[in-house]
Amino acid sequence: MEFNDLTVYKVKSHIAELSKTLRVVEGISQDQLAEQLNMSRNTIKNVEGAKNATLDTFLKVLQHFDLLEKFDDFIRDSIADKNVSSLY
Amino acid sequence: MEFNDLTVYKVKSHIAELSKTLRVVEGISQDQLAEQLNMSRNTIKNVEGAKNATLDTFLKVLQHFDLLEKFDDFIRDSIADKNVSSLY
DNA sequence: TAAATTTGCCCATTATAATAGGCTAATTAT
DNA sequence: ATAATTAGCCTATTATAATGGGCAAATTTA
Structure with missing residues (x-):
């Protein structure tokens, strides 16, 4: 049994994590990123x-x-895939 | 010579195209999608x-x-990739 | 071709994202 | 250890995304 509990909120949390992680790896502060x-x-x-x-x-x-x-x-691949699959 | 002319606006245009294309393929109107x-x-x-x-x-x-x-x-792969590449 | 549906463009209003500021706790550097 | 930087959390204001409505042009259906 397979179910989907991936919510919009969880995805936003991952986006949050992405920004924070990559920013820290780059070694800049929230202030510096905002300014740039x-x-x-x-x-x-x-x-x-x-x-x-x-x-x-x-x-x-x-x-x-x-x-x-x-x-x-x-994004573009998602469009292309759907156009192809809709042919069948 | 390589340059990047992919703008935020162009990406938003592709998102626009994605919604419109997939919606039409699914055969529903803007109204129906909005309602759902x-x-x-x-x-x-x-x-x-x-x-x-x-x-x-x-x-x-x-x-x-x-x-x-x-x-x-x-999103998650982008985090993972950066964490790995930052080790070297 | 007529009718029905869909879409685009207005308008006005409401909800909320973005901004600017100051303050404190926590983290990092000296 | 303390000084400096950073991040989280407020409040208030401004900018704008979301809503709801109506109407006309375009598209699709019968």
């Missing part, structure tokens, strides 16, 4: 606290950590 | 118009199209 992305520290804190940020904020964070291309691939 | 996700049609229209939605909205759309797990994998 032209946003307030509170916004970064919200992301890293699994709050409900905007797509702009999320995508800028991804871009900073060189993950925007890979994310875009995920 | 407990949100207004305007919110879906914003997503499909590449406007700046919230993470909640985006993640619910992914969830509807069975893409939440794969997206979560992308």
Whole structure:
């Protein structure tokens, strides 16, 4: 028996973890990341606290950590896959 | 020479395309999708118009199209990869 | 082709994300 | 150990995402 208990909240928690982890690995503070992305520290804190940020904020964070291309691939691949599977 | 002209806006456009394409393949209207996700049609229209939605909205759309797990994998893998690469 | 459905674009209102500031606890560096 | 930096948590304000409504153009169905 297989069930899906992956919630929107859990995914936001993982996004939070991503920002915090990669930021610490890079050795910069919330303040520094916020400054580089032209946003307030509170916004970064919200992301890293699994709050409900905007797509702009999320995508800028991804871009900073060189993950925007890979994310875009995920999106475009998902479109392509569905178009193929819908042929059958 | 290699350069990166992938912008946040372009990615949002691809997200817009994803929602619209998969929704049409599924054969439901913006209204029906909105209703199933407990949100207004305007919110879906914003997503499909590449406007700046919230993470909640985006993640619910992914969830509807069975893409939440794969997206979560992308996030968790990105954390794992960085942790490994930071060891060297 | 007529009717029905869907979509896009307005408007106004409400809910909430983003900002700015200060304060304290915790962590890191000297 | 203490000084400096960082992070979490407030409050208040501003910007904007989400909602609900109506209407016209476009698309789909009968």
